[in-house]
Amino acid sequence: MMLRAPVRALEEPMYALNFYSPMVADQLRSRRKTATIRLGDKSAKYKKGMVVQILVGQRYGPRERIFDAVIDKVDVKSLAELSPREIEHDNPEIRRTEELASFLGQLYNREVTEADQVTLIRFSEILSTPRPDAFGRQSQN
Numbered sequence: 140m141m142l143r144a145p146v147r148a149l150e151e152p153m154y155a156l157n158f159y160s161p162m163v164a165d166q167l168r169s170r171r172k173t174a175t176i177r178l179g180d181k182s183a184k185y186k187k188g189m190v191v192q193i194l195v196g197q198r199y200g201p202r203e204r205i206f207d208a209v210i211d212k213v214d215v216k217s218l219a220e221l222s223p224r225e226i227e228h229d230n231p232e233i234r235r236t237e238e239l240a241s242f243l244g245q246l247y248n249r250e251v252t253e254a255d256q257v258t259l260i261r262f263s264e265i266l267s268t269p270r271p272d273a274f275g276r277q278s279q280n
Contacts, residue, residue, distance in 0.1 A: 154191045164195035167205045174228035174261045180215045181258040208262040219253035
């Protein structure tokens with residue numbers, strides 16, 4: 140009798156968008172936040188079509204997975220070039236670039252101006268759908 144080693148599925152690397160602010164965590168849980176604006180050019184790290192986990196929690200601490208998402212758009216521009224709508228997708232409480240600069244300054248612990256380069260990352264939640272089992276019944280993964 141020949142023993143076989145277990146077959147390992149090809150493992151894709153897991154990517155995450157981490158959020159540390161309790162206010163942001165609430166916006167993600169309520170699905171009001173559908174974008175993140177990150178300081179600097181993050182286009183090499185995040186690509187359209189990439190699947191990521193949306194995580195919240197303290198830096199260097201345990202994280203809670205809110206949902207899995209697909210990245211819909213990655214756009215690098217100056218903070219001044221962001222539209223009120225783009226800003227609102229990141230934070231429903233803010234629409235003006237001056238307010239966003241102040242908010243990002245608090246997050247990054249440094250002065251942020253409208254001339255700073257930012258990356259807008261739009262994402263959509265991936266919903267689980269029931270799949271039929273071997274008998275044609277709907278089952279959840």
